[in-house]
Amino acid sequence: MNVMIAAASGGFTDMLRDTAETFGWNPWLFLSQVISFVIVALLLRRFAYKPILAVLEERRRQIEKAQLNAEKIKRQLAEAEQRYAEILTRANAEAQKMIDEARESSAHLAERKQQEAIAAAEQIIAKAREASAIEHERTMESLKRELGRLVVDTTAKVTGKVLTAEDQQRLQEETARQLAS
Numbered sequence: 001m002n003v004m005i006a007a008a009s010g011g012f013t014d015m016l017r018d019t020a021e022t023f024g025w026n027p028w029l030f031l032s033q034v035i036s037f038v039i040v041a042l043l044l045r046r047f048a049y050k051p052i053l054a055v056l057e058e059r060r061r062q063i064e065k066a067q068l069n070a071e072k073i074k075r076q077l078a079e080a081e082q083r084y085a086e087i088l089t090r091a092n093a094e095a096q097k098m099i100d101e102a103r104e105s106s107a108h109l110a111e112r113k114q115q116e117a118i119a120a121a122e123q124i125i126a127k128a129r130e131a132s133a134i135e136h137e138r139t140m141e142s143l144k145r146e147l148g149r150l151v152v153d154t155t156a157k158v159t160g161k162v163l164t165a166e167d168q169q170r171l172q173e174e175t176a177r178q179l180a181s
Contacts, residue, residue, distance in 0.1 A: 144179055148172030 019025075152168045163171070 144176045145172070147179065148175045151175045 020027075148171065152163060152171050155171060156163050
């Protein structure tokens with residue numbers, strides 16, 4: 001069996017050698033190309049891939065940081081909008097309160113001015129009534145004197161005698177009493 005394996009192995013080796021010679025394969029050349037490939041791969045890894053990977057990693061970190069900042073900005077914006085809405089609500093409430101107070105104050109002022117106007121009108125009416133009463137009294141006194149004088153003149157003409165000052169006074173007083181009642 002060993003002989004068969006050796007014979008098969010010898011045949012396999014011959015076949016490999018024939019194929020390598022047919023294609024022009026040189027083991028030393030192949031070994032030098034493998035070493036060159038490994039050196040180039042190590043150089044690329046050190047000077048090209050690592051810097052590129054480092055740049056990509058830095059870029060990935062910046063994107064993560066930007067996403068975190070975007071989330072933070074969204075939260076801050078939402079909070080700012082909420083504060084804005086609260087401030088606006090408070091401002092509207094205060095404005096409405098001020099409007100209500102102004103209306104109430106205006107109503108009180110209008111009522112007070114109306115009461116002052118009514119009081120002033122009542123004073124004017126009272127003064128007018130007083131002035132009218134005084135004028136009425138003057139007119140009545142003047143009328144009484146005139147009527148008394150007419151009664152005295154008429155009595156003197158009817159009786160045909162000259163009345164004394166006492167008679168005239170007495171007739172005027174009687175006439176005034178009769179007019180007063």
